[in-house]
Amino acid sequence: MKYSRIAVRLFEREGQDVFYDPVYHGRTLKVFGMDEWPGKALQYFVGKYWEIGYGTVVFDTTGTFREEGFDTVIKVKDGEGTGLDPLALASKGILDGYTAATIVQTIYGLDRTLTERLYADFLSGKVKSVPEAAKSENKYSEVIQESYTPLDEAFYRGNAPEFGKNILVNLGETYSVSLAGMAFLIMGAVIRTRRNVMVGVNDAAVLAYTEIGSAAVPLITKPLRRRVAILATQYALESVMNLAGPSLLLYHDPDTQSVVYETNGVPPGPMRKYVHKGQAAFIYRTPETIDVEWGRWLSNPPGSLPAPP
Missing domain, CATH: 3.40.50.300 (P-loop containing nucleotide triphosphate hydrolases)
Known part of the structure; x- marks a missing residue:
């Protein structure tokens, strides 16, 4: 063969x-x-x-x-930053905005209407990170806060990694x-279109x-x-x-x-x-x-x- x-x-x-x-x-x-x-x-x-x-x-x-x-x-590591904030990554062009919003939807259980609202706020520049979304005055903030923890807050901190070949x-x-x-x-979304x-x-x-x-x-x-x-x-x-x-x-x-x-x-x-x-x-x-x-x-x-x- x-x-x-x-x-x-x-x-x-x-x-x-x-x-x-x-x-x-x-x-x-x-x-x-x-x-x-x-x-x-x-x-x-x-x-x-x-x-x-x-x-x-x-x-x-x-x-x-x-x-x-x-x-x-x-x-x-628990309590330490990774820089893997999907909305922040989208701001840098690493992810597209809608993918970032659906990641937040999956993690925090947003419905479709709230996900669309989050996406619209991201496009308008009102929200640039998940911590900002959690602290906003919009309805999706209330849902995020139901399961948002200090570990989450720490996880999103830091600069985005350099996503190298390996x-x-x-x-x-x-x-x-x-x-x-x-x-x-989040990493699965970052690499989803990679080949070779x-x-x-x-x-x-x-x-x-x-x-x-x-x-x-x-x-x-x-x-x-x-x-x-x-x-x-x-x-x-x-x-x-x-x-x-x-x-x-x-x-x-x-x-x-x-x-x-x-x-x-x-x-x-x-x-x-x-x-x-x-x-x-x-x-x-x-x-x-x-x-x-x-x-x-x-x-x-x-x-x-x-x-x-």
């Missing part, structure tokens, strides 16, 4: 290698594994896509991803799942668990030419498993492995094998059937990544 230039080798087997090819298999790859395995897999894919000149955007909820090679590192969003130092979801959604990029998430289930975080998933998994999304997770969350695209099953407990197989439509019997440490199963659909490839997983990341593009 002929593979595209953005295919990545998964297994090294005698006589035949197994590749994940986004062009053939689907633009979103879901990786399931326990303990450190999802992070190892994501580190591996980052290195491989750097080798072919791709940019990378990584969301890391564990706080263990290496910063080496990333030209932008955004750290989300971005690491470190979410491992916040205890607030709401702040993590906000950063995920691999977007990686670990842990995808943690970020997709809330309504705010789940709103970001379509932004980063939208099929685009020259774009790849890798969603790595320890948890078999239905909203992640049901996304279109192949799955890479790494070592996990038997129940989770069984759920992953069943969700992907793999019938019981010879097509299912228990995946041991250092092994993996690559599950993908073809026009005729479901295929499962087994082998030794290549990812035992070296001490240092290749140089970024």
Whole structure:
């Protein structure tokens, strides 16, 4: 089989290698594994896509991803600023105004009428940031204030980051799942049209668990030419498993492995094998059937990544 230039080798087997090819298999790859395995897999894919000149955007909820090679590192800490204010970003032309208003709508539960009013106030220059919107005398301020906290206030502070080619969003130092979801959604909107990029998430289930975080998933998994999304997770969350695209099953407990197989439509019997440490199963659909490839997983990341593009 002929593979595209953005295919990545998964297994090294005698006589035949197994590749994940986004062009053939689907633009979103879901990786399931326990303990450190999802992070190892994501580190591996980052290195491989750097080798072919791709940019990378990584969301890391564990706080263990290496910063080496990333030209932008955004750290989300409780009580500290990130500069990720959607309205302020729109003022700088990084987001469009309506997208920024809908982000505020998603985070604070505005209805359509209040969202339109916020957008109109942004266009007229009356409101230039989320804190200003929260303190305004308009009706949308009352709704925002119902869930607006000092953590939110601090989160929006600061200058906008320089969104480079390779971005690491470190979410491992916040205890607030709401702040993590906000950063995920806002950054997902910032990068939603990028191409020649691999977007990686670990842990995808943690970020997709809330309504705010789940709103970001379509932004980063939208099929685009020259774009790849890798969603790595320890948890078999239905909203992640049901996304279109192949799955890479790494070592996990038997129940989770069984759920992953069943969700992907793999019938019981010879097509299912228990995946041991250092092994993996690559599950993908073809026009005729479901295929499962087994082998030794290549990812035992070296001490240092290749140089970024």
